[in-house]
Amino acid sequence: MSALKDYPDKMTAEEARTFRDAVLDIVSHIPRGMVTTYGNIAALAGWPSHSRMVGRTLRYTPGAESLPCHRVVNIEGRTAPGWSRQRMLLEEEGVAFKANGHVDMLRHLWEPQ
DNA sequence: TGCTTGACAGAAG
DNA sequence: CCTTCTGCCAAGC
Numbered sequence: 001m002s003a004l005k006d007y008p009d010k011m012t013a014e015e016a017r018t019f020r021d022a023v024l025d026i027v028s029h030i031p032r033g034m035v036t037t038y039g040n041i042a043a044l045a046g047w048p049s050h051s052r053m054v055g056r057t058l059r060y061t062p063g064a065e066s067l068p069c070h071r072v073v074n075i076e077g078r079t080a081p082g083w084s085r086q087r088m089l090l091e092e093e094g095v096a097f098k099a100n101g102h103v104d105m106l107r108h109l110w111e112p113q
Numbered sequence: 114t115g116c117t118t119g120a121c122a123g124a125a126g
Numbered sequence: 127c128c129t130t131c132t133g134c135c136a137a138g139c
């Protein structure tokens with residue numbers, strides 16, 4: 001039995017560039033007052049197992065600061081460790097946080113069709 | 114080449 | 127709810 005995945009398991013340099021561009025494009029389309037998750041972005045970009053790469057891309061790609069990357073949280077609604085300003089930015093656009101400090105995902109999760 | 118480190122996800126205790 | 131562990135995979139050392 002061949003255990004083939006429905007997506008490639010490793011990226012070529014060119015695929016990595018395509019992935020990065022897709023991630024940045026998706027992030028740029030997140031509406032005000034909404035958030036999405038690393039895993040969701042990775043899946044939309046065509047690499048479902050690369051959620052960690054999404055975070056890496058946003059953190060280290062020059063120019064990502066000009067995108068609404070504060071609207072990216074983990075699937076539980078937790079904000080990025082060591083970036084307290086993220087919560088501030090989200091609250092400014094009306095995103096509600098629960099008592100446990102997580103984003104209320106039921107109200108603010110954005111999932112494009 | 115091999116081990117460690119994460120802006121993750123999910124499960125376990 | 128919180129911490130820790132495992133699986134994941136590119137990057138750094």
